[in-house]
């Protein structure tokens with residue numbers, strides 16, 4: 001699949017405070033990224049077997065306990081294909097954690113002025 | 115009972131059986147009441163006694179958990195370094211009795227847990243998260259550039275922040291106290307972490323978080339900044355903190371983070387499915403009510419307002435889906451129980467009224483603020 005048609009989208013909710021700016025889905029075309037970064041994400045998707053993951057991953061502990069934990073929704077669109085996975089902290093798979101941090105970095109660009 | 119009394123002969127409080135303490139709590143002077151309640155608060159059987167209508171209830175909790183009437187401080191802190199991993203258990207870097215380990219986040223967590231433990235013990239007579247000396251475990255350096263801190267049901271976890279939006283999460287004492295207080299609320303209550311009940315849970319953590327900081331700094335209600343997480347936002351971010359209890363909605367307005375979404379009045383209540391039904395959003399309303407009560411009373415916020423809120427969250431009438439209006443009524447009853455019908459109960463009522471919740475003699479009402487359903 002050509003890099004031209006791959007779009008990555010990340011949204012997050014929960015966490016110690018509500019940040020509307022971070023909750024808003026942020027997306028990036030792989031082709032818009034520097035080559036090195038785009039390749040890293042492609043590898044990350046492969047290593048985490050992202051396309052094979054179920055709709056919800058992680059969470060670990062009991063649902064009725066805990067507070068301030070964060071949830072992410074990571075979506076990859078490749079042309080007509082689209083796969084979306086909800087990641088609940090703590091995310092235990094190291095490949096998936098790596099992918100998440102790569103995508104976070106790629107989609108969270110500060111606007112000018114800062 | 116006999117064994118308990120024998121074990122604690124050194125303290126005058128321990129000579130008094132619970133029913134007598136309860137009687138002081140109900141009929142004593144305000145000063146006696148607070149003293150008696152402080153003592154009884156360390157005994158989990160009090161919850162059963164208080165609402166047994168004079169009958170001594172054989173509560174299962176009194177059997178399950180050997181109550182500590184008066185014990186010495188049982189601070190037991192352990193700080194673990196996760197070294198950038200998100201996998202537990204990490205490496206133990208500092209435990210109780212040891213001096214600074216040299217890692218800034220670890221030492222901040224250690225000191226923060228200490229200040230929070232001391233607050234609950236010295237001000238509220240509570241021995242740790244579970245009231246029974248539960249060891250405190252904090253994990254620092256969780257993940258790489260991780261922008262969060264959380265309570266996972268038994269431990270507190272802190273990220274380093276990405277440095278661009280957030281600094282390390284141990285930088286703010288009130289954030290450490292916020293996380294530990296989640297443990298207290300979870301231990302005390304059945305509150306769901308969802309919608310209004312979840313926002314009350316969040317608000318309790320902000321209340322205690324702020325009080326721990328205020329007490330350490332020696333700030334009165336007027337001197338306190340009433341911010342949560344001051345110093346946590348990185349340079350260049352347009353904002354001063356995560357939340358403002360004094361003026362919800364004004365803590366930040368940044369091109370990346372967005373604008374602080376907290377309402378400070380029921381008319382602005384946010385109905386949403388995100389953030390567990392807006393638990394970190396609508397907590398602004400009870401936060402501001404607490405601020406209002408504390409500033410009306412003046413002086414140290416932890417002395418009267420803090421105690422009233424603490425008694426309220428321990429009230430057996432707290433149910434999983436407690437709404438703001440239920441909680442408001444319970445704080446009014448707590449104020450009356452602790453201090454009689456004086457300025458305290460008036461301050462609490464006025465504070466709730468200011469955020470759109472009216473507690474009258476026998477009922478509580480939320481005037482129609484748009485689509486808000488008081489019982490929804």
Ligand SMILES: [Zn+2]
Nearest residue numbers: 067068316319
């Ligand atoms: Zn919280």
